[in-house]
Amino acid sequence: MLELKDIHYHPATSETPVLKEIVILEKKLKPIIISGPSGSGKTSLIEVISGLTKPSKGLIAWKNQTLSEHQRRAISGVVFQFPERHFIGLTIAQELKLGHRRLPRVIQSEVLKKVGLDNIKMNVLPENLSGGQQRRLAIAVQLIREPKILLLDEPTAGLDWSVRDEILQLIKELSNQRLIVIVTHEPELFIEMDTYNYQLSQGTLSKIL
């Protein structure tokens, strides 16, 4: 399903390569967990997979078809770390409609239901949501584009324990319909889930069997 063939990423602004000889080949729609310490290249890998960054070398394929950066951007939804810091809509409805001016109300309700926010009024201010609800909203914003790959950068960072469990449950539910790729420095949180597991260390990826 998702294949990364010998991906290298060495931006001109970095003395050393950020990603080296990255290989992923997974055939099932099972979440991919990539763990690694700060600075190991996790965010860069998300940017490369989602087509936001062009690798220096290598190919990325989805369902056996090699895709350009443009094509990968079209099928990817990315939720970056602490997405709530970047909300700019004055209400939940406005946040959902950014980039989708004519988004029908029914689609807004549908995505909010998918992330478990269907009991919240559309005119609520995003900053008045709880930490867990804000993460749900950030995921809902990406679901509008119906991404085939949903990439989450540290989805549980900074959340209370009880809220983390809720977000994990949501990720589990969402993983039935799309490929979820998670980068995290807390892989132990996902231990109960059926996932593919990788470790990133100084730009080198290894599969944990």
Ligand SMILES: Nc1ncnc2c1ncn2[C@@H]1O[C@H](COP(=O)(O)OP(=O)(O)OP(=O)(O)O)[C@@H](O)[C@H]1O
């Ligand atoms: N465009 C760039 N130019 C120079 N250095 C870069 C560039 N992109 C990434 N790096 C460097 O590559 C390394 C990996 O960065 P990246 O943000 O991908 O790591 P990370 O594992 O996500 O870290 P964190 O958990 O702290 O966010 C860092 O040392 C970073 O400074």
